[in-house]
Amino acid sequence: MRSGGAVDSNVTYLSRLDEGVISEIGGNADHPMRKVTRQVAFDPGGWTLERASKVTKLFDEMALTWKDKDFNSRVLPVLDAVARGGIKPAGIGIELGCGTGAYSSMLSAYFDTLLCVDISFEMLANSTSPESFRIRGDGSNLPFPDNSVDGLVCINTLLFPAEVDRILKSSGYLVWVSSSGNQTPIYLSPDDVCDALGGKFVGVSSEAGPGTWSVFHRR
Numbered sequence: 259m260r261s262g263g264a265v266d267s268n269v270t271y272l273s274r275l276d277e278g279v280i281s282e283i284g285g286n287a288d289h290p291m292r293k294v295t296r297q298v299a300f301d302p303g304g305w306t307l308e309r310a311s312k313v314t315k316l317f318d319e320m321a322l323t324w325k326d327k328d329f330n331s332r333v334l335p336v337l338d339a340v341a342r343g344g345i346k347p348a349g350i351g352i353e354l355g356c357g358t359g360a361y362s363s364m365l366s367a368y369f370d371t372l373l374c375v376d377i378s379f380e381m382l383a384n385s386t387s388p389e390s391f392r393i394r395g396d397g398s399n400l401p402f403p404d405n406s407v408d409g410l411v412c413i414n415t416l417l418f419p420a421e422v423d424r425i426l427k428s429s430g431y432l433v434w435v436s437s438s439g440n441q442t443p444i445y446l447s448p449d450d451v452c453d454a455l456g457g458k459f460v461g462v463s464s465e466a467g468p469g470t471w472s473v474f475h476r477r
């Protein structure tokens with residue numbers, strides 16, 4: 259990972275402020291979700307009904323135990339993204355792929371309204387943030403109008419570039435967090451995210467705790 263304020267063509271990499279934490283969870287380049295993540299991000303036809311059904315089943319089955327994961331250090335990249343990502347917290351926020359809501363209560367403090375979306379009913383049903391507004395929905399076809407969202411937060415979930423571009427206001431931003439950095443099973447590097455967004459966005463990125471974060475604004 260580049261650091262030290264290095265400027266890539268579309269992503270500016272900030273130095274990390276802490277000493278880092280070694281991730282203890284698995285996930286690597288061979289993880290089956292890596293292929294899905296890349297295909298969905300780079301191929302508009304990559305998200306099929308069959309794939310949606312398989313992914314939903316996979317996460318439905320993991321929902322009961324998902325909330326027992328240790329999220330303590332994994333909030334660090336989110337906090338750093340908010341502190342240094344050039345975000346003006348307010349307005350309408352969407353947390354896509356919210357899972358069991360480990361980050362939802364924290365994120366709700368940054369928006370006037372936060373809507374938490376997930377394709378897995380079981381994830382939503384087992385939420386540890388039961389006060390959050392939870393919506394069962396598919397990130398490839400979100401139930402929100404064009405240009406209506408101030409901030410879209412994606413933590414360890416899939417990227418659907420066309421929907422990012424469609425729902426975000428001109429001043430809107432995408433927060434992309436991989437809570438175990440490049441060990442995260444559903445992972446795209448900041449440059450990959452930028453490329454998948456088709457050159458319409460520029461980003462700032464860094465590392466915190468065991469994870470990485472990026473915030474993208476429109477050019």
Ligand SMILES: C[S@@+](CC[C@H](N)C(=O)[O-])C[C@H]1O[C@@H](n2cnc3c(N)ncnc32)[C@H](O)[C@@H]1O
Binds near residue numbers: 317377395398437
């Ligand atoms: C790896 S989990 C991450 C959950 C949570 N963000 C976290 O970090 O604990 C990925 C989540 O994305 C959801 N997801 C996968 N594909 C989705 C889609 N097309 N639309 C909405 N949610 C999706 C899954 O159901 C799952 O809850």
